[in-house]
Amino acid sequence: MEVSDVRYELYGLMAGNPYTTRPLNSLEQELDRSLLLELEGFVRLPKLQEAIEAAVTRRGPALFLITGVGMSGRTSLANHLLYLYHQAHGPQHRLATHRMDGYDMTHDAYAQVRSTLLSLRNKMGLMTIEMPPGLRGRFSELSRRGSVDPMDEYDLQEIAEFLAATFAASDAAFGVVYEGVATKDLITLSTRVFENTPAVVVFTVDAYQHANAAQLTEADRSDFARRGTIIDLPLLTTRQIACLAEQRWTGTPPVPFDPDDLQAVFDSRRFTIGQALRHLEVLLDLRLVEYEGEDLWPTDDLRMSSRWLRIKMWQGERWSRLR
Structure with missing residues (x-):
């Protein structure tokens, strides 16, 4: 049948x-926005909205770490966080997004952050946002500097901040989602690169041990909690x-x-x-x-x-x- x-x-x-x-996509599908449910404490949406609004108000990063097993709702929640961030800026605001899923994940954190920044550069062109000469020069250098000759993390941070300021001048911002993070080095590096950047960055991590999942210690979680919000999705x-x-x-x-x-x-x-x-x-x-x-x-x-x-x-x- x-x-x-x-x-x-x-x-x-x-x-x-x-x-x-199916994964919900609140950012692009209006009907999905009412389908992500709190379910008596499964997820606390008002707290997440407060964290995002606070980040937007202080013009800083909104960092989120979502942990859970397969089919626990990580992708749906990540998409909803992008939507909440977009809403916090107002309906006329534009949001560029970059996503890496589990198939894109490697253990080379620098290569992934570099790819993220270059992808956001390309999104500027699609959104007809003019790139300042200084930023263009930094991106030219980044394009040449692969993992064999990496740029310093603070140089990457400068590019991220310059990029965010350019987006903001055109009433826009950006969001990044890293799904199925394979190494905690990606979380560490990304947190440093975006620590002063007005953007939303979401990491999802498998809550069980295997070779392609980041293994986070309590110290790792405590360190992230000082900078962002951790969401554990239970059964x-x-x-x-x-x-x-x-x-x-x-x-x-x-x-x-x-x-x-x-x-x-x-x-x-x-x-x-x-x-x-x-x-x-x-x-x-x-x-x-x-x-x-x-x-x-x-x-x-x-x-x-x-x-x-x-x-x-x-x-x-x-x-x-x-x-």
């Missing part, structure tokens, strides 16, 4: 499954999963998942927000696929009982073992 064959309209869901799992509690089901619902009320039943079913193990959404997405589709009637929700036949939920979760776990 194709997704188009699932009769979401029976639940009053005109835009499809509200639990579809959801059962209560937060019930809140997620309710607050993401866009169909005819009430939500077909009973909160007590949902908490009981998810009590056997912990899930990331992405995993929880995926389960809710599949459960909703299964309920519709199995339903052969024509009555609209809130008919009892479309309700997801505790027994039905337990059976489907058990079946899903059994099938996953066959992969």
Whole structure:
């Protein structure tokens, strides 16, 4: 059965499954801005907004370090921080962005910061921002100075500050996202380079040990916390999963998942927000696929009982073992 064959309209869901799992992009998609939820302490959006507004007011950097396992919402939150930074400047302000994801990550911190600055230089041209001769000369030198002959970190800092001032003169700013940071040297160098720059810089780090993830000590975290904000994205509690089901619902009320039943079913193990959404997405589709009637929700036949939920979760776990 194709997704188009699932009769979401029976639940009053005109835009499809509200639990579809994907990274949210608040900066570019207006509808996504209401989908990043606090979920009773999962993420504290007012605190993050305060940190950004304080950085904008003092014309300094807004530095964020997001940690979490896969599907914990790191990309969605990073995008939301870019959006909040843009909003803090006002709707007419322009924001250039540079992003490096896990596929771009290496253990050469200098090469990545150099690439970031050169990328932002190119964004100036796309935004028709005129480059001062002095900055053009610095970028010419940076283009020549690769990892074999690196520029000093304070020279990089000067370029970043000159770059930010040029953006600001055209009512613009920039934001940088480093996803899946492979080495803490990148965090250390970037923090130094942008420490006086009015910009938003976000790092996301895997919260487990492997060769391609930065291994941060408590001393590293304490050092970063003196300059920026650390956000640890935890696994959801059962209560937060019930809140997620309710607050993401866009169909005819009430939500077909009973909160007590949902908490009981998810009590056997912990899930990331992405995993929880995926389960809710599949459960909703299964309920519709199995339903052969024509009555609209809130008919009892479309309700997801505790027994039905337990059976489907058990079946899903059994099938996953066959992969």
